[in-house]
Amino acid sequence: MEQEIKELILSNSVDLFGQQIDEQLIQFQKTRKDIEGDLTLVIFPFVKLLKCSPQDAGNRIGELIVDKLIDIDRFAVVGGFLNLTISDQYWLNQLKRIHAEPTFGCSEPNSKPLMMVEYASPNTNKPLHLGHLRNIFLGYSVAEILKANGHKVIKTQIINDRGIHICKSMLAWEKFSPINEKGERETPENTGLKGDKLVGKYYVEFDKHFNQEAKEIILQWEQGSFDGFPVAICDEFQRLTLAKSGKDEKTCEGIDAKIKDLAKNQTSLLLEAKEMLIKWEARDPQVYLLWSTMNSWVYAGFEATYDMMGVDFDHLYYESDTFLLGKDIIMDGLNRGVFFKKADGSVWIDLTAEGLDEKLVLRSDGTAVYMTQDIGTAVDRLTDYPDVSGVIYTVGNEQDYHFKVLFLILEKMGYSWAKNCSHLSYGMVDLPSGRMKSREGTVVDADDLMADVIAEATEMTKERGHIEGMSDEEKNHLFRQIGLGGLKYYLLKVDPKKRMLFNPEESIELNGHTGPFIQYAHARIQSLLAKAGVTEGSTLEFNPSDLEPSERDVLKWLTEFPAHMNEAASDLSPAVLANYTYELVKAYNHFYQSVSIMIETNEDKKRMRLVLSANVAKVIRQSMRLLGIEVPNRM
RNA sequence: GGUCCCAUAGUUCAAGGGAUAGAAUAGAAGUUUCCUAAACUUUAGAUACAGGUUCGAGUCCUGUUGGGACCA
Structure with missing residues (x-):
């Protein structure tokens, strides 16, 4: 129009x-x-x-x-x-058109170029938490939205499975895990712990012992005993200690932190972890076996969590496979003058002309930094999927600068696809008490949170749901749909770019602007259709003479669905769809309340209202599916 | 020190430079003789501050304050 x-x-x-x-x-x-x-x-x-x-x-x-x-x-x-x-006739024709399209709002599948969406990308030492939930729901949803808009999509993640931090948890497990009567150390099997949780536990364990040891070293130094430590370190300690005298509290704190770092570097634990990393890089069979065993525990744990979330991936990348990539590309770029070498041998790129600064791409000892790896991985992916037209990285906005630089480097290296890479940058999730901090134990665990929302949904549904005659299996499925639907909607309804607040009580709320509100509308429509003896695809003729205001309103919203689909795809924002669907449902609820359907005597009107309802249900289901939210037929 | 992001009812979120700034929640008051009341109806309440651009600014520009992140 x-x-x-x-x-x-x-x-x-x-x-x-x-x-x-x-x-x-x-x-x-x-x-x-x-x-x-x-x-x-x-x-x-x-x-x-x-x-x-x-x-x-x-x-x-x-x-x-x-x-x-x-x-x-x-x-x-x-x-x-x-x-x-x-005119009313126009709106009625729109309804007929929408009704005739089973996939209303979606584009022809695979009619647009291949996109790669990276999300999740966890660290194997830490169980998934609330921040990951936003990332994962967001990445999954954006991938689904792009698919529905006609793109071919590959969902991917890169798993951070190597480095000194991994050696820390391996070492801690070897040193501190109790041995049971069968002579085994702790495993997921003999403890019943999820693999990712078990490994995470030992990562924390390392940190505890590590800090303790550092504290003891400082104590020893303060007492003037420097036996067994390099002279340079001892000198540095004394210099720092002297620097503290007469300074204000804040400066002293800073110096104390430096002293602590100094001591940490002298701990036997860190030295052992470093040794282990060297062994790992040399593929020492024993270390490698331990590494792959513990990683397999983590993957099984993550898999269970992803499964509960209802998300999937098409291709996994592992940092252990890709960390050596990138160096050759840097050398190539160095020869072509894209990068330059400093006196100490480190390699940099000068981005001052672009308003940024100089950025390190390879250390003086030839080891890679994150940027080196990311360059390598990007090129590697294009080798795997030559027809990829763009890569979307779902990563928190604290990495805005990193990705700006990465894309600039790729562009300067002459990769034509670089301009199609984008950073799906999302804001941090705060708690009412502030930012999540592992040290303060305020990290909200993903598995726990999902279990909590499902438990809450269970209770509420038993109280007010329509679940008579359902089998236990059906009931449990429903509780999960409602609990997770609420959680996903809560995290996705906010503009991804913005920082958001996670209030545990509100996230399980069922009234108002929530997932269950939308699910409820769908269930109610399904119940209505069942009573009327029609299915969503039924062909019903209708030609009422006029439309009620509430009917027009619902139709207007319905007609707008494709426009919001496009916007969600071009903005990479599931929030657009979430908010649209909420408005649609509100309009529908108002309509539902103000007109009667089953007892309407004018058959034309009755049939039109049924078709209208069926198509609202269709759009709700479609839209929620793209957010990864299932909608039940009864609740 | 440098760069970037954010600031809207008590609270959590909306608002492609366009009309009287929308919702939800918490608060107050109502609606079940008919389709699921997890719903609906009514009610009260906000653009951090100071300039500027524009016919028109929550939105764009500059500065201030407050919060956050990144780089070194």
Whole structure:
């Protein structure tokens, strides 16, 4: 409709305005709720051209539109706004069109280029937490939205499975795990712990002993005993200690932190971990076996969590496979003058011309930094999937700078696909008490949280749900759908770019702007359709003479679904769909409350209302599916 | 020290430069003789501050304050 009006104005613009006008001047918006009309054209941009009042300009354009377009019943100019009222027949035809399209709102599958979406990308030492939930739900949903918009999509993640931190948990397990009567150390099997939790436990264990040892070293140093430590370290300690005298509290704290780092580097635990890393890099069979065993525990644990979340991946990348990549590319870039070498042998890129600074891409000892690896991984992926047209990295916004630099480097290296790479940057999830901190034990564990919301959903559903006659299996499935639906909706309804607050009590809320609110509407429609003896695809003829305001309103929202799908895809924002669906459901609930369906005596109206309801259900289901949320038929 | 991000009802979120800034929640008051009341209806309450650009600014620009992140 907007397109038709636009074309009409453009093709008549010489008559109307005496000149060809810019398409940009034609701006539409939805008519305000309290004013008559469906569609509003903003008149202000034309006023200058016409050299007349907005009122006259609106009238002239309005007359043309009503004259030429049969579906526009009438118009009214209010202020600088031309409000157009669209005919009931137009809306009814829209409903028929929507009803005939089982995949309304979606584009032809695989009709658009291949995109790669990276998300999750955990560290194997730490169980998944609330921050990962936002990341994972977001990445999964964006991938699904792109698919529904016609893209081919590969979901991927890179697993951070190597490095000194991994050796820490391996070492801690070897040193501190108790041995049972069978002579075994702790395993997921003999403890019943999830693998990721067990390994995470030993990572924490390492840290505890590590800090303790560092503390003891400092104590020893303070007592003047430096036996067995390098002279340089002892000198540094004394220099730092002296520097503290006479300084304010804050400066002293900073110096104490430096002293602690100094001591940490001298701990036997860290030295052993470093030794282990060297052995791992040399593929020492014993270390390698331990590493792969503990990793397999973690993967089994993650797998269980992903399964509960209802997300999946098409291709996994492991840092242990990719960490050596990138160095050759850096050397190549160095030869081509993209990078430069500093006196100490480290390799840098100069981005000052782009308003950034100089960035390290390879250390002086030739070891890789994150940037080196990311360059390597990106190129590697393009080798695996030559037809990828772009990569979307779902990573927190604390890495904004990193990705800006990464994409710039790729561009400077001459990769044509670099311009299609984008960072799906999302804000941190805060708790009412502030940021999650592992040291303060405020990290919200992903498994625990999911179990909590499901438990809450179980209780609430038993209290007020319609679950008579369901088997236990069906009930449990429903509790999970509601609990996780609420959690996912809670995390996805907020604009991803923004930092958000996670309030544990609100996340399990069932009233208001929530997932269960939307699920409930769907269940209610399904119940209605079942009672009426129709299915969503039923072909029902209808041609009522007029539409109620609430019916028009629902139809308007329904018609807008494709536009919001597009917006969600181009903005990479599931929140767009979440908020749209909420508005649709609100309009539907209002309609449901204000008109009767089953006892309507006018069969045309009754059939139309059933079809309308069926299509609202269809759109709810489609839209929620893209958010990874299942909608039950009963609840 | 440098760069980037954020600031809207008590609280959590909306608002492609366009009309009287929407919701939800907490608060107050209502609606089940008919389709699921996890619903609906009514009610009260907000653009951090100071300038600027514009016919028009929550939205764009500059500065201030407050919060956060990153780089060294």
